[in-house]
Amino acid sequence: MTLKEQYIAFMTIVRKEIKRYLRIWTQTLLPSAITMSLYFVIFGSLIGSRIGEMGGFTYMQFVVPGLIMMAIVTNSYSNVVSSFFGSKFNNSVEELLVSPTPNYVILLGYVVGGISRGILVAIVVTIVSLFFTHLHIHSYFVVVVIVLLTSTLFALAGFINAVFANNFDDISIIPTFVLTPLIYLGGVFYSMDLLPDFWAGVSKLNPLVYVVNAFRYGVLGVSDVSLPFAFGMITLFTVLAFTYSLHLLNSGKRLRQ
Amino acid sequence: MARSVYEHFFQEHMIPALTIENLSKVYGNGFEALKGISLEVQQGDFFAMLGPNGAGKSTTIGIICSLVAKSAGRVAVFDVDIDQDFAAAKKYIGIVPQEFNFNQFEQPMDIVINQAGYYGLPAGLARERAEKYLKALGIWDKREVPSRMLSGGMKRRLMIARALVHEPKLLILDEPTAGVDIEMRRSMWDFLKKINAQGTTIILTTHYLEEAEALCRHIAIINRGEIVEHCSIKALLRRLQREVFILDCVEEVAGPVAISGFHVQVVDAHTLEVAIEKGQYINQVFEQLGRQGIHVSSMRNKANRLEEMFVNLVEGAA
Numbered sequence: 001m002t003l004k005e006q007y008i009a010f011m012t013i014v015r016k017e018i019k020r021y022l023r024i025w026t027q028t029l030l031p032s033a034i035t036m037s038l039y040f041v042i043f044g045s046l047i048g049s050r051i052g053e054m055g056g057f058t059y060m061q062f063v064v065p066g067l068i069m070m071a072i073v074t075n076s077y078s079n080v081v082s083s084f085f086g087s088k089f090n091n092s093v094e095e096l097l098v099s100p101t102p103n104y105v106i107l108l109g110y111v112v113g114g115i116s117r118g119i120l121v122a123i124v125v126t127i128v129s130l131f132f133t134h135l136h137i138h139s140y141f142v143v144v145v146i147v148l149l150t151s152t153l154f155a156l157a158g159f160i161n162a163v164f165a166n167n168f169d170d171i172s173i174i175p176t177f178v179l180t181p182l183i184y185l186g187g188v189f190y191s192m193d194l195l196p197d198f199w200a201g202v203s204k205l206n207p208l209v210y211v212v213n214a215f216r217y218g219v220l221g222v223s224d225v226s227l228p229f230a231f232g233m234i235t236l237f238t239v240l241a242f243t244y245s246l247h248l249l250n251s252g253k254r255l256r257q
Numbered sequence: 258m259a260r261s262v263y264e265h266f267f268q269e270h271m272i273p274a275l276t277i278e279n280l281s282k283v284y285g286n287g288f289e290a291l292k293g294i295s296l297e298v299q300q301g302d303f304f305a306m307l308g309p310n311g312a313g314k315s316t317t318i319g320i321i322c323s324l325v326a327k328s329a330g331r332v333a334v335f336d337v338d339i340d341q342d343f344a345a346a347k348k349y350i351g352i353v354p355q356e357f358n359f360n361q362f363e364q365p366m367d368i369v370i371n372q373a374g375y376y377g378l379p380a381g382l383a384r385e386r387a388e389k390y391l392k393a394l395g396i397w398d399k400r401e402v403p404s405r406m407l408s409g410g411m412k413r414r415l416m417i418a419r420a421l422v423h424e425p426k427l428l429i430l431d432e433p434t435a436g437v438d439i440e441m442r443r444s445m446w447d448f449l450k451k452i453n454a455q456g457t458t459i460i461l462t463t464h465y466l467e468e469a470e471a472l473c474r475h476i477a478i479i480n481r482g483e484i485v486e487h488c489s490i491k492a493l494l495r496r497l498q499r500e501v502f503i504l505d506c507v508e509e510v511a512g513p514v515a516i517s518g519f520h521v522q523v524v525d526a527h528t529l530e531v532a533i534e535k536g537q538y539i540n541q542v543f544e545q546l547g548r549q550g551i552h553v554s555s556m557r558n559k560a561n562r563l564e565e566m567f568v569n570l571v572e573g574a575a
Contacts, residue, residue, distance in 0.1 A: 001344055005377025012374025019367075091358035095368075095419075098322045098352050099375035100344035257284065257325045 001100050009101040010109050017113025021079060028079070029121060032071045036125045039067050040132045043189060055191045055222045060133040065216040066188030069150065071125045073183060073211065074175065076118030076151040080110050080158035081171045088162065093255065103249040107159065107242070114155030119147065135219065142218030142227070149234045150211045156241035163248045163255065182208045187216075192224035210234060272336045273297045274349075274427050274458035275321070280330035281482075282316050290316040292482040293330065298460060298475070300335075300426075303453045305469035305490070306462040308479035314462040315355060317479070318431050322352045334427060348376065351425035353416045355432045355462075361405035365396055365415050368404060369422050376423035383422070390418035394448065410441040417445075421452070428452070429460045434468060446472060470494075501559040502539065504529045507552040516545045530559065 001009070021028040040060070048059035055062055087093040096106050129135065137143055157174075165171045186208025192200045203209050210230035217223035223230070249255070275298040282291040291313045298304045306314050319325030321332055323343060332339045334346040359368050366387055373383030391397040394414040399407055404415060413433055420428060430449075434442045442465075449472060453459050463469055469476060469490065476493060478486040486493065509526045519542055522530040531542050543553060 001377050008377045008379060009375050012371050016367075016371055023362075087360065090360055091354075091356060092360045094324060094354065094358045095372055096375055097324060098347060098350070099372070100347040100377070101375045102344065252326060256323070257319065 001102065005100075006102060006105050009099070010105045010112075013096075013101075013106065013109025014112050014116070017079070017083060017110065018116055020083060021113075021117050028075070028117065029124060032075060032121045033124045033128060036067050036071055037128050039063070040129060044132055055193075055220070057220055057222070058133070061135075061220065062191070062216075063189055064129045064133060064135060065219040066186075066212045068122050068125050068129070068219075069212050069215045070183050070188055071121045072118040072147060072151050073154045073208070074179065075121040076114040077154040077158040077161075077179060078175060079117040080114040080155045081162045081165070081175075083113065084110055084159055084162035085165045085168075085171050088165075088255070089168075097255065104246055107245055107249055110159055111152060111155040114158060115148065115151040118151035118155070122147065137219055138221035139218050142214065145231070146211070146214045146218055146234070149231075149238055150215070153211075153234060153238040153241055156238065156245050159245050160241065160248065163245075163253065182206050183212075186212045187224060188212055207233065207237060272300065273333075274300045274302065274335060275460065276331070276333040276336075277317070277321075278331040280317065280320065280332060281328050282313075282320065282325065283328045290482055291320075291328075291330075294479070294482070294484045296477050296484060296487050298427075298458060300458055301453070301456060302458055302475055303449075303473045304458070304460045305473035305476045306460060306479060307466065307469060307476060308462075312479040313482040314479055315431055318352070318354075318429055318460075318462065321429065322350055323347065348423065349426045351420035351423065351428045353413075353420045353428070353430040353433050355435065357412050357416070359404060359412075359416065359419070362403055364401050365391060365404055365407070365418075366400040368415065369419050372419045373422045378423060386422045386424070387418070390421050391415075394418045395444070410437045413437060414441075414445065417448075425457070427458045427460070431462050432464060433461065434463065434465060442468075499532055499534050501530060501532050502556050503559050504531060504542075504546075504553045505555045506546075507554050508550060510551060514546075514549065514551070516542055519545075 040063075044060035044063055048063070051059040053059070084093070087096075126135070161171060161174050185203065186206050187203070192203055192209070192213075195203060204225070210225055210233050213223040213225045214227060214230040214234070217227055275296075277294060277296050279293045279295055280291050281289070281293045283289050294313070294317070306317070308314050316325055320327045321334070321339075323339070332346075334349045337346040337349070339346045363371075369387040369391060370380075370383045373386055374380075378386065387400075388397065391400055394417055396407070396411050396414055396418065399411060404412065407415060417430070417433065420430075433449075434445055437445065446468070449459060449461075459472075461469070461473060473490055476486065476488065476490050477484050503524070506527050506529060510523055510529065511526075512523075514521050514523060514529060516531065518537065520532040524530050529546075531539075533539055533542070539556075546553060
């Protein structure tokens with residue numbers, strides 16, 4: 001395929017993905033907006049007012065970056081895992097596999113679909129948050145880069161999950177039993193300073209800690225972890241996830257007989 | 258110069274649409290689905306692949322269109338080896354699988370346009386082709402209906418439209434008329450004959466032997482992963498040793514009927530069954546019946562001729 005043909009194929013996949021999640025917006029966009037609004041009301045407004053300051057900011061200001069990042073992580077992940085597994089389940093993935101579209105274009109198409117949903121939900125959540133607090137962006141560069149890297153990483157993770165999944169249970173196990181605990185323990189609702197040394201050390205094994213803190217730095221200018229180290233780790237995991245995803249597609253594992 | 262153009266034209270048309278050499282497939286569970294089959298399909302042919310369930314037809318098709326990884330052997334589509342440049346080979350192929358393999362929540366128009374996109378067709382051309390083939394296959398009116406709402410026959414035709422949107426030179430259909438009513442099957446046959454006449458090479462697997470006889474010029478019969486026959490349908494039928502005809506008689510047949518040299522059976526008062534061995538002529542039957550005052554108003558084969566041959570070949574190989 002020429003580069004132009006590859007671009008057309010890529011845009012076809014992206015458009016199809018966007019159309020899919022917009023068609024079922026009550027299942028894809030609305031739940032995050034409602035859930036995050038509840039977090040803002042309960043943790044930010046009701047309980048937060050009694051907690052006082054955290055990291056030099058009101059509790060509401062402190063949790064907003066984490067909650068936005070939580071929306072990005074869960075949505076970019078769940079978009080790819082459900083869409084790609086769905087296409088495996090109904091065999092429509094064969095439409096792509098029999099076509100001359102290169103595997104990396106297929107992967108990029110799904111990943112960008114996931115990124116777009118993550119970002120769209122993040123925008124919705126950010127708008128909702130403005131009803132509860134004032135947001136001042138410390139570094140637009142950090143915010144943009146970390147949003148793109150994080151959504152890419154978790155879209156790729158969703159893709160890997162979808163390749164290995166055999167049934168619908170398999171696509172909910174990882175989000176429920178791995179992703180959600182890592183997010184909750186990733187410093188969304190608290191600063192690492194509050195943890196005893198041992199648990200603060202253990203927390204540093206959680207990749208979500210770097211994601212949440214790097215994004216919090218972009219918004220508030222404070223972070224519990226070193227920013228270059230956080231960037232390095234997220235980039236490394238993204239490269240590894242992309243390489244492995246492409247290997248899965250090239251080998252045809254669980255896709256071709 | 259003229260000679261060079263002629264040679265180029267000749268060479269291009271000599272290239273087979275599909276070449277399969279010593280193709281084998283062993284699945285992970287050890288099942289040997291293909292045991293080194295070889296076959297060639299010429300450009301412009303209408304080719305039938307027949308075989309009982311599990312014979313290896315779908316595995317062969319799966320390998321050609323990349324859904325199944327081969328264990329050994331060579332496959333080339335219009336002389337493009339799939340191991341060397343599968344993307345280029347895929348551009349020549351349009352595939353209509355046995356099972357419905359589209360997202361049933363999507364609309365037919367989107368399904369066909371998306372498929373065009375996967376082949377790199379620009380949006381305008383994709384829309385134009387989608388309209389052309391959805392109209393040709395009679396599902397244009399349903400283009401914006403969720404595809405799960407289509408009937409079985411319409412879903413099959415949607416898959417044909419999708420397979421044709423990039424106008425492949427080789428169209429492969431895996432049992433395209435399974436579960437389709439007679440009227441729709443006939444209209445599908447007419448459509449396939451038309452695109453074959455326009456130059457598209459067609460490979461068809463089917464369980465309906467009548468379908469193969471009505472549409473195809475060449476045939477390969479696969480059984481237990483091996484090709485047991487590969488020739489023209491005419492050549493195959495010429496090898497029939499015996500055919501049984503049903504004769505509808507004008508006059509009532511009273512008692513047993515004897516025709517010298519032929520085995521005759523009275524089915525009912527107006528129907529006879531006559532076996533014609535190779536080398537015998539049916540005219541002899543009419544002559545002898547005429548002398549007995551019995552006139553034949555119509556006749557037909559007792560069983561599909563190809564079906565008899567198929568059963569003989571498959572059972573013979575067992």
